Amino acid sequence: MNISSQQLNIWIKDHLFDAIPMGIAVIDKDFNLVIANQSFEKMFGAWKNRKCYSVYKSRDSICPSCNGSASFEDGVSRVSQEVGFNKNGRMTRYIKHTIPVIQEDGIIPFLVEMTTDITEIEQVRREHQLLFDQVPCSISIIDRDMRVVKCNKRMQELFGNIEGQLCYEVMNERRDMCAECPAKKTFDDGKMHSGHAIVTKKDGKTAHFLVRTVPLSFDGEYLDQVMEMSVDVTQTLKLEQELKIAHSFMEIMIDASMDGIIALDQARNVRIFNKAARAIFNVPEHHRVTKNELNDMIPEEFTEKVSSEITHVSLPETTIKTLDGQSRPVRLIGTNLRVDNNFMGIAFSIQDLRELKRLEKEKLESERLAAVGQTVAGLAHGVKNLISGLEGGMYMLNSGMSKSNIERVQEGMEMLVRNIGRISLFVKEFLTFSKGRKIRVKMSEPELVADDVVSLYAENAKNVNIELTHTSDNDIAPAPMDYEGMHECLTNLVGNAIDACRFSDKDSGRHVWVRTFEKNRAIVYEVEDDGCGMDYEVKKKVFTNFFTTKGLGGTGLGLLTTQKIVQEHGGSITMQSEEGKGTIFRISLPRNRLPILIENNEQSKTDESIP
Amino acid sequence: MYKSILIIDDEPDICKYLMAALEDNGFTGTSISDHQLFMSKIQSVQPDLIILDIMMPGRSGISLYKDLRNNSAYNDVAVIFMSGMSPENDFSPEGIRNFLQDESIPLSEGFLEKPVQIPELIQMINTILSKESL
Numbered sequence: 001m002n003i004s005s006q007q008l009n010i011w012i013k014d015h016l017f018d019a020i021p022m023g024i025a026v027i028d029k030d031f032n033l034v035i036a037n038q039s040f041e042k043m044f045g046a047w048k049n050r051k052c053y054s055v056y057k058s059r060d061s062i063c064p065s066c067n068g069s070a071s072f073e074d075g076v077s078r079v080s081q082e083v084g085f086n087k088n089g090r091m092t093r094y095i096k097h098t099i100p101v102i103q104e105d106g107i108i109p110f111l112v113e114m115t116t117d118i119t120e121i122e123q124v125r126r127e128h129q130l131l132f133d134q135v136p137c138s139i140s141i142i143d144r145d146m147r148v149v150k151c152n153k154r155m156q157e158l159f160g161n162i163e164g165q166l167c168y169e170v171m172n173e174r175r176d177m178c179a180e181c182p183a184k185k186t187f188d189d190g191k192m193h194s195g196h197a198i199v200t201k202k203d204g205k206t207a208h209f210l211v212r213t214v215p216l217s218f219d220g221e222y223l224d225q226v227m228e229m230s231v232d233v234t235q236t237l238k239l240e241q242e243l244k245i246a247h248s249f250m251e252i253m254i255d256a257s258m259d260g261i262i263a264l265d266q267a268r269n270v271r272i273f274n275k276a277a278r279a280i281f282n283v284p285e286h287h288r289v290t291k292n293e294l295n296d297m298i299p300e301e302f303t304e305k306v307s308s309e310i311t312h313v314s315l316p317e318t319t320i321k322t323l324d325g326q327s328r329p330v331r332l333i334g335t336n337l338r339v340d341n342n343f344m345g346i347a348f349s350i351q352d353l354r355e356l357k358r359l360e361k362e363k364l365e366s367e368r369l370a371a372v373g374q375t376v377a378g379l380a381h382g383v384k385n386l387i388s389g390l391e392g393g394m395y396m397l398n399s400g401m402s403k404s405n406i407e408r409v410q411e412g413m414e415m416l417v418r419n420i421g422r423i424s425l426f427v428k429e430f431l432t433f434s435k436g437r438k439i440r441v442k443m444s445e446p447e448l449v450a451d452d453v454v455s456l457y458a459e460n461a462k463n464v465n466i467e468l469t470h471t472s473d474n475d476i477a478p479a480p481m482d483y484e485g486m487h488e489c490l491t492n493l494v495g496n497a498i499d500a501c502r503f504s505d506k507d508s509g510r511h512v513w514v515r516t517f518e519k520n521r522a523i524v525y526e527v528e529d530d531g532c533g534m535d536y537e538v539k540k541k542v543f544t545n546f547f548t549t550k551g552l553g554g555t556g557l558g559l560l561t562t563q564k565i566v567q568e569h570g571g572s573i574t575m576q577s578e579e580g581k582g583t584i585f586r587i588s589l590p591r592n593r594l595p596i597l598i599e600n601n602e603q604s605k606t607d608e609s610i611p
Numbered sequence: 612m613y614k615s616i617l618i619i620d621d622e623p624d625i626c627k628y629l630m631a632a633l634e635d636n637g638f639t640g641t642s643i644s645d646h647q648l649f650m651s652k653i654q655s656v657q658p659d660l661i662i663l664d665i666m667m668p669g670r671s672g673i674s675l676y677k678d679l680r681n682n683s684a685y686n687d688v689a690v691i692f693m694s695g696m697s698p699e700n701d702f703s704p705e706g707i708r709n710f711l712q713d714e715s716i717p718l719s720e721g722f723l724e725k726p727v728q729i730p731e732l733i734q735m736i737n738t739i740l741s742k743e744s745l
Binding site for chain 2: 380382387388389391392393395396399408411415418419499503532579
C-alpha cells in the first residue's frame with residue numbers, strides 16, 4: 001500500500017461519512033439517533049439525544065407505520081418516500097433507504113438510514129406533470145410497437161384510458177397502421193414530423209387533429225419512444241370552412257350584382273372591380289384598373305368628397321367616362337368604409353342608367369299615348385258641343401227661313417259662323433297636341449319660368465281685379481328641363497286659375513298665388529287660386545277625361561297638354577279643390593327623373609335610336 | 612196654356628237653339644247661361660220642366676240639381692239632364708247617381724245626350740209632362 005492509498009483510506013475513514021451529500025443516520029432499537037453525518041444535520045438540524053421520529057417528523061411518539069420497526073424485525077432493507085420537516089420546520093420530501101446492520105449472530109442492533117432530499121426534484125416533477133396534463137393539447141407517448149405508453153389528462157378525457165393499447169386502434173379505429181403516420185416517420189429518421197389525422201373520440205364523434213411527433217428518448221442510437229402532441233382543429237377547420245364559404249358567397253354576390261361595385265383600399269388602390277362595373281366602364285376582363293385610370297373615369301372630386309363624408313354620397317344622375325372615354329349616364333353612390341371610425345377604404349356603387357332611361361322614355365311614350373286615347377274620348381264631348389252649335393245654327397236658319405223670320409235667320413248665320421270658328425280653333429289646338437313637340441332640354445332656372453308666366457299675365461289679372469303673385473325659394477339649383485314646355489304648363493295653370501277667379505261669386509279680394517320651391521329633391525310649382533273651386537263631379541273629370549267647363553272659352557286641351565309635358569319631365573301633377581274656396585294645382589318634378597341633358601351630338605344619336 | 616220650360620246651359624248658342632225649337636213646338640222657353648241666377652229664375656218663371664246642362668264653369672248642373680231637390684218649393688219640378696258626355700263617360704243613371712253622392716235624392720226624369728235631336732227632346736218632354744199631370 002503506498003502512501004497515497006493510505007491517505008485515501010484515512011480520508012475515507014475520517015471524512016467520507018461527512019462528505020457524502022446524503023443524510024446518514026444510525027438508530028438503535030429504541031429509535032435513538034446514535035450517530036449522523038453533516039449532511040443529515042444540515043437537513044434536520046440537531047439530532048443528539050433525540051428519537052428518530054422527533055428529528056424526522058417532529059413527533060412525540062413512534063410513527064404509526066414504522067419502516068424501521070419492520071427492518072429491525074425482518075432484517076430487510078427498505079426504500080420509502082417520506083414527508084417530514086427540516087430543521088427550519090418546512091415540509092421536506094425525501095427518499096429514505098433503511099439498511100439493517102446485522103451482526104454475525106443475527107442480532108440487529110442498529111439501522112443505517114440514508115436520506116435524499118427530493119423536495120426540489122419532486123417540485124419539478126409535479127410541475128412537469130401539471131404541464132403534461134394541462135397543456136392545451138393532447139399528448140401521448142408511443143413506443144415502437146405503436147402502443148400508447150403514457151398519455152396526458154386531456155388525451156384521457158378524449159379517448160379514455162388507452163395506455164397499453166395500439167394507437168391506431170384506439171384513435172383511428174383501424175386494424176393496421178395508418179398510411180401516413182408521423183410517429184413512424186419519427187421512429188424512422190429521428191426527426192420531428194407533423195401530420196393531420198381524423199380521429200374518433202370516445203363519445204363516437206370524429207375530430208380533426210393536427211399532430212406533431214417528437215423523438216422522446218435515445219438509448220444510444222436506439223430510439224424507443226415518440227411523444228405525439230395533437231391539437232383538435234375541428235372547430236378551426238369548421239370556422240375556416242365557414243369563412244371560405246362566406247368569402248366566396250360575398251365574391252359571388254359582388255360579381256353577380258347588377259350594379260357596378262368598385263372598392264378602393266386605404267391607399268386608393270382598386271381592390272374590387274366587379275363584372276357589372278367592367279360592363280359599365282368598358283373594362284376588358286383581365287385588365288387591372290389603376291388608380292389613375294379610375295380617377296379619369298370617376299370624377300376625382302367625388303372620391304375626395306366621399307372620403308371626407310361619414311355616410312353615403314349619392315349622385316342620382318351623373319355621367320362617368322368609360323375606360324375608352326365615352327360618357328355614360330349613371331347613378332353613383334360612394335360610401336366611406338369605416339371600421340370603428342378607422343378609414344378602411346371607399347366603395348362605389350354604380351347603376352347603369354342607359355336601360356332605365358330607355359325604359360323611362362318608353363314609359364313616358366306609352367303614358368302619352370294613353371293620354372291621347374283619353375283625349376279622343378274627351379274630344380267627343382267637345383265635338384258634341386260644337387255639333388250642337390252647328391245644328392242649332394242650321395235649325396235657326398231653316399226655321400227662320402220657313403217662318404220668314406229674318407232675325408232668326410241672322411241669328412242662325414251667326415251661330416254657324418261662330419261655331420265654325422270654334423271648330424278651326426279646336427282642330428288647330430288638337431293637332432298641336434297630338435303631333436306633340438320634341439322636348440328641348442336645357443339647363444334652366446326653375447323659378448324663372450314661373451316669373452315669366454306671371455309677368456305675362458300680370459296685366460290681364462290686374463284688369464279683372466285679381467292679385468297675381470309669385471314667390472320662390474332663392475336657392476333652387478338650375479335643372480335640365482324644357483323651358484318652353486314648362487312655360488306652357490304654367491301658362492295653362494295660371495290661365496285656369498284666373499278664369500276660376502273670374503267665375504267665382506266674389507268680385508274683389510281674389511288671388512292667384514304661384515309658388516316655386518324645392519322639396520325632397522323635387523322641383524315643385526304650385527298654382528293656387530281662391531276662385532270658384534270645383535265641385536265633386538268636375539274634380540272627378542279633370543284628370544280622367546279632359547273637358548272644358550268654359551264653353552266658348554276653352555277646348556279642354558289645356559290640362560291635358562300640361563299633363564303630357566309634366567309626364568315628359570318624369571313628374572306628376574296633382575290637384576286639390578274645394579267648391580267655392582279655390583283650387584291648387586301642383587306640378588312636382590323629382591330631380592332624379594328629369595330628362596338627362598346630353599351634349600348635342602349625343603342627343604341626335606339618341607333621337608335616332610328612340611324615335 | 613203653354614207649358615213653361617227653363618233651359619240652363621253656359622253656351623248661349625245652345626240656349627237660343629233650344630228655345631227656338633221649344634217655341635216652335637208649343638212651349639214657352641226661358642234660358643239662363645249663368646248659374647248664379649238659377650233659383651231666382653225658377654221663382655220668376657215657375658217652370659214645368661228644367662233642361663239642365665251638367666258641365667258648366669263654377670258650378671256643375673249636378674250641384675244645382677241638388678239645390679233644387681233640396682228646396683221643398685221646387686223639389687217636384689221635372690228635370691232633364693243634358694250633356695255632351697256619353698254613357699261611357701258616366702252620363703247614365705248610374706253615373707249621375709254616383710255623382711250625386713246622396714241616396715235620398717231621386718234621379719232626374721230624363722237624360723239627353725248632346726247633340727240634341729229636337730224630335731227626341733219634344734217626345735221626352737211630352738212623356739214626362741203627361742206623367743206628371745196624371
